[in-house]
Amino acid sequence: MKVSTKARRVRPLALPLTLSLSLSLMLALIACAPITPMSDGTPVPDAVGPEQVLNLDQGWDEATQMAFWFSTQGSRIVPYTWFLALEQAGNSQPFRSNANIERLGYLPAKPGPGRWNHDGLPVGFAQTQGPQTQAWLGLTCAACHTSQVNLRGVGLRIDGGPSMADFNLFFRELVAALEATWADTAKFERFAKAVLGPGASETQKQALRLALGQQAKDSRQRLTLNTPSFPAGHARLDAFGNIFNEVLVVALQQPGNAQAPDAPVSYPFIWDTPQHDKVQWNGSAPNGPFGLGELTRNVGEVLGVFGGLGVNDCGKDGCRYPNHVDIRQLGQLEGWVRSLWSPQWYEKALGPLDASLVQxxxxxxxxxxISCHAVIDRKDPFRRITAQMRDVGTDPAMATAAAMRMAKTGPLQGTLAFPSFQRYGAEAGGGALTVQAATGVLFGDLDATLAALISQYEAQLQDELRGSAAQRNARPATPRPSAELLQQVLNPKAQPAAAQAAAAEASPTPTPNAIYKARPLNGIWATxxxxxxxxxxxxxxxxxxxxxxxxxxxxxxxxxxxxxxxxxxxxxxxxxxxxxxxxxxxxxxxxxxxxxxxxxxxxxxxxxx
Known part of the structure; x- marks a missing residue:
């Protein structure tokens, strides 16, 4: 078992928030004020938890791990400097304190190294650049797909593992902190000093307070929309329910489409995800040879973590889908996950295995x-996994909610649906409308989409270089995506077979109620x-x-x-x-x-x- 040669402490779903024009202008004014950064030498407390945190050998070096943890995907929750300065609602302790972050189920991280995480954000939180040089705090995949196993003072960091996070609790307390800061004069003065600097004018403070009030109001609306009937608790979230509400309620401006996200599931572990033919617990998201399915899936994920989607200017031939998803970065993300291996049992910390019992x-x-859970070589760069879809009597709520969700199409009514190119009626399936939104994002910026697809393609080729020449020669070449292919996918009158296949990749696979995906169990001990x-x-x-x-x-x-x-x-x-x-x-x-x-x-x- 390979572990970092020197024991070290590891360093460093939901809906978009739509801000009004007036708030954008206020933020622009605030941005002109001097900012006191948290990276100016302010001590960051040691992480809560074990004395040592070790990285297992999962195929990543530290640079890849840092990039996965802290690279923006375009998510915008609150202005970045606000998060650094925000206090908890009921006291004057920083909201971002390691103790509070750990309590909410996220993993604290120290500042650095190099270009990464100068302000010591938790794992899976990132700085996103917005308009007028305004930076925002956002989430990344790592917030939900990084875990840790602790035993006798040693922590084993599991990249791609299911998070222990309680996102609903995190966002509820974040909203409470925003509201308390707006309402409490002393708390606001401390907040304003941290954000604007000690020499801020009264005009700047007034603009900040107005912007804070608008942010708190918008955040409260999002929280109300996505509050489940029963708490999901730590380690679970109804991500589909949140994404559906983002697309079907907020983006389509159809309040009647709202449903409480009442089908929470564990955060899936994501090693071997690019190697599967389909992903998600209900097998609804296909992967494919062109990479469009993978990219559509990842766009959908960002739409669920404050991706800022809108649907407007609709006509017979389509709509505009304004957003702030970082499409190029999502191509990099899928490439990193492709090179991720499942974790293996680490006997030095967890105890030795009994060889005779194993046999x-x-x-x-x-x-x-074995009929449902194939055994694979976790390091084989050519591993391909066919998901086994089974009804084994487990709770049907998640599969049923995803399969049965229907919604009013609103501004999409009468426009062409992708990839069927039939015109939308007054209602459609929630899954199909979500795919429509994600592909609308992709085809709204073809240059970025092509760059992301090529990045995924090159990552696959790079990963396959780990294999032997015989392995490579025994398999057909991976098709390279092209701009012409993307244009063909959008053409309903003349789609060649290749383009039809690429379009089908992005389509959700209908699954009966209570049917879930069985997959290989490598690394199952850590999930x-x-x-x-x-x-x-x-x-x-x-x-x-x-x-x-x-x-x-x-x-x-x-x-x-x-x-x-x-x-x-x-x-x-x-x-x-x-x-x-x-x-x-x-x-x-x-x-x-x-x-x-x-x-x-x-x-x-x-x-x-």
Missing amino acids: RGQQIYQNQC APYLHNGSVPTLWDLLQPVEQRPRQFQVGSREFDPQRVGFDTARGPSRFDTRLPGNSNSGHLFGTTLDEAQKRALLEYLKSL
Whole structure:
């Protein structure tokens, strides 16, 4: 097992916020004031957590890891300097303090190195440049897809692992902090001094306070739209529900399309994602040879984390889709994920595996699991994975919500739908409308889209150079995307077969209710809790009959249990109740009839994957 040669501390979904023109002007005025940056030497407290945090060998060097953690994707939550200066609602402690960030389920990070993260943002938070030189705070994929396993004072950082974050709690408390800062004179004065500098004029302060009030109002509206009926808690989010509301309610300006995001799921682990034929828990997002499916999927993700989508100027031939998604950066992102390997069990921190049990468990796996969960070589650059879609009796809420969501088309009515090129009626499926929005973003900037597709293509070729010459020669060449191809995709009258295939790539795959994707289980030991909705806390519990699985347990602790393979369920800030809608822990009965010795052997093998 390769680990960083020197133990080191690792350093450093939701809807867009639409600001009024008046707020933009106020921010421009504020931007002219001197700014006191947090990177001017102000001490940043040590990260909360274990004494050492180690990187496992997952195929990334530090530069790639930093780029994945902190590269902007175009997300804009609040102005950047505001976040650096903002206090918590109920006290004068920084909102961004490491203790508060850890409490919300995100991973604190130290400033640096080099060009990265000068202000010590948490993992998955980034600076996004906006108009009039105004910088914004945004989220990246790493906020939801980076995790950590702690045991006996050592933390193992898992790139691509499911986050422990409670985004709903984070945003609710961020909104409360904005409102408290606006309402409390002393708190506002401290905020204004940090943002504007000690010599700010009263005019600048007044502009800041007006802008803060508008930001708080807009943020409160977004929070109200996306508040679920029951808290999702740590390690879960109804990302589809948030994205649907972004597109169907905010962008289409159709308040009647709103639905509470009540089908939360665990954040998926994303190693091997580009190598799958389809992704998402319900298998609704196809990948393909041209890379358009991957790019459409990633655009959709940014639309869910404050991507600023609008739909306007619609005519018979289409609409405009203004946004601030960083399309080029998304091409880089997919390339980094392509080179990511799953983590392997690290015996020095987690304890040694029993070789004889692993061998016995492997045979049980071949008999019980292999038909759905293929065994792959995590480092094979040519690995390709066909997702197995199965109904195994697990909770249907997420799949049903995605498949059944319908919406009024609003300004899209009468325009051409992509990729069918039929005209929209008064209503359409939420999934199809979301794809329409994402592809509208892509085809609104063909230069950036082509650059992103080429970046994905070059990353795949680079990754395949890790393979042998024989491996490369045994496979057909990867098709290179071209500007002509993108133009053909948009032409409903003359689409060649290649363009038709590329258009189909971006289309969601309809899936029946309660059907979910089974995938290879390499790295599964680092991805608790289990099942798509996080309703089973450990792998050991998953091997028990449903009536013996925990009905309630705590979520949010990073302390690992290497015997049961999961996190400490006695501690943690969130209470998971399997009796609530969408939280059922039923189904997936494979392995539950084994005797205890067989279960122990199978569990030991699962650790080894």
